[in-house]
Amino acid sequence: MKRVFRIPELLYFHNGRLPVPKSFIMNPTTVSTSVRYFSSEEVSKAALLDLYGQFADKWAYAEVRAKEDLVVKVRLFRDELIRNVNDDESSSFEDFLEVEGWNLFKMYSDGAAMIEVLKLLEYDPHLAIRVFNWRRKKEDNTRPMSSEEYAKGIKIAGRLKNVNLAVEIFLDATFKRKRNTSTYNALISAYMYNGLSENCQSVYRDLKRDTSCCPTSVTFNMLISIYGRRVLINQMEAAFQEMKDYNIAPDLTTYNNLMAGYLTAWMWDDMENIYRMMETGPVRPDLNTRLLMLRGYAHSGNVEKMEEIYNMVGPHIREKQIPLIRSMICAYCKNRYINRVKRIEELMLLIPEYEYRPWLNVLLIKLYADENMVDQMDRSIEEAFHRNTSVNTVTTMRAITSNYFRNNAVDRLARFVTRAGDSGWRICRSLYHGLMMMFASQKRVEEMEQVLVEMGKYNFTCSKRTFYILYKAYSEQEQGYQNKFYRVLGLMYKHGYGVRP
Known part of the structure; x- marks a missing residue:
């Protein structure tokens, strides 16, 4: 005998019982009095799945509405809480928590309200811990x-750098049998935030010994990050292998932390291997991944690949990535690349004035000098003088002199040499030699001789090249410098220099 099902009564299938949704209930005013019966064969699995789907959607919708309702209540509570904190009466804060706080938290016995409040107060850990x-x-x-x-x-205690409080809360949770993997992970996070890597490893060993808990991906992600920051690559890779031994699938944070570790250790090939694996694997790279690659290529001086990544993420680089921007500028300055000056100037516009760095200013001076851009170099030099930045490298000073020399900017060079000496910059003999040659080429002999006086102030004696510049300058004059010419010639023979440079 076939089993039959009658609608709108409850629908039975085998030993299960399912309520009929409202869409199945017939309206007696519009439906005939005849009742339709369905055989068990007509009730297919697809129909049952459809029933479950309808109820699942309603349950999910109810959960979303409940979450939204919780967030609204917590935000209103947070705003009122802050107003009471700013009140002159210290008792108003406690009174508010006693009334409004208790009314809110007792509505959510699972602690969801408190957790949401603490999330919203992350920007103010002092208030959150109160x-x-x-x-x-x-x-x-x-x-x-x-x-x-x-x-x-x-x-939160870890963010306040109060490690003792973090440990106290952890022990309190242990005493009240609330200790689980989340509390272990939180304590590891507190230690990690305060740079106590040995304590992190100790907590991890305790976690492994605890039979009621098991490490999670969060646990291993923190360990990998800790080892990577300390350039303990072997331990980092061992933690990654142990993660796989626990059959825990690596996530995006795992791979990003691995790449950051390899970047810190300047292991460019390993960093790139992780990135290529992510491009072809189930865990796809995100913006942070590509920013890590951009930083790695910048530090390694691989400008071509740095350009490739920059073209992908360029619009996303903003003020939060100032160190990355400086790294890119440094890479462009140290490596010859087409349109590197244009790229550098675009990146410089992203750096606010308060983020000025003296070493970056010096790099720009050297860059403009090498690119024969005298006006841009002058502006960077002027900024360095204005900010009391000094140049202490001979190569940069020689590059500046060469740029002025190539552009025949003798007056600019003279002014620069004087200001550089007064500002404590690295003064070298080549600056004065370049200035003397430029004055000599323009027949400004008196000013050339004055350079010798300036050299004496810094205890620079005449070298072979100094005598040759004087010899050549006096020999090219028409009249009135024969005595000085023969005097220089005699000094050159006296020192054994001859008349060749």
């Missing part, structure tokens, strides 16, 4: 704190 400590004091058997609340408190 709220958390009040919640700890108010905890009782009817409203116990959840493990996630304890974990959030541990992280």
Whole structure:
């Protein structure tokens, strides 16, 4: 005998029982009195799946609405809380928590409200920890704190650099049997934030010994980050292998942390291998991944590949990536590349004035000198003088002199040499030699001789090249310098220089 199903009664299938959705309920005013029966063969699996799907959508929608409602309530509570904190009366803050806080938190016994409040107060960890400590004091058997609340408190204590408080909260969670992987991870995070890598490893060993807990991807991501920052590449790779031994799939954070570790160790090939693997694997690179690659190529001086990545992420580079921008400029300055000056000037526009760095200014001076751009070089030099930046490298000073010499800018060079000496820049003999040659080429002999006086102020004696410049300058004069010419010639023979440079 076939089993039949009648609508709108409850629909039975085997031993299961499913309520009929409203769309299945017939309206007696519009439907005939005849009742239709369905055989069991007509009720297909697809129909049942459709039923489940309808209810699943409604349940998911209800969860979303509940979450949105929670967020709205918490934001209103946060705003009112901040207003009470700014109140002159210190008791108003406690009174507000006693009334409004308790009313809010008791509505969510799973701690969701407290966790959301602490998330919204991350920008002010001092206020967040006050709220958390009040919640700890108010905890009782009817409203116990959840493990996630304890974990959030541990992280906030770490951000406040109060490691002892973080440990105290962790031990409190342990005593009340709320310790789980989240609290372990939070304590590792607190230690990591305060640079206590040995403590992080100690907590991880405790986690592995705890039979009720198991490491997660968050645990290994933090370990990989810690080892990478300390350039402990072997330990970093061992942590990555252990992660796979636990059958934990690496996520985007895992690969980004690996790349950051290889970048810190200047292991460019390994960094690039991770990136290529991500491009072809299930975990695709994101903006942070490509920014890491951009930084790696900049530090390694691989300008072509740096350009390739920059063309992909260029519009996303903003003020938050100022160190990355400076690294790119440094790479362009140190490597010959087409249109590098244009690229550098585009990047310089992204750096605000308060982010000025003396070493970057010196690099730009050298760049403009090498590119024979005397006006741009002058502007960078003027900025260096204005900001009391001094140049201490002979190569940069010689590059400046050569640029002025190539552009026959003798007066600019004379003014620069004087200001550089007064400002404590690295003065070298080649500056004076270049200036003497330029004065001599323009028949300005008196000014050339004055350069010798300036050289004496810095204890530069006449070298073979100095005598040759004087010899050539006096020999090319028409009249009135024969005595000086023969005197220089005699000094050259006296020192054994002859008449060749």
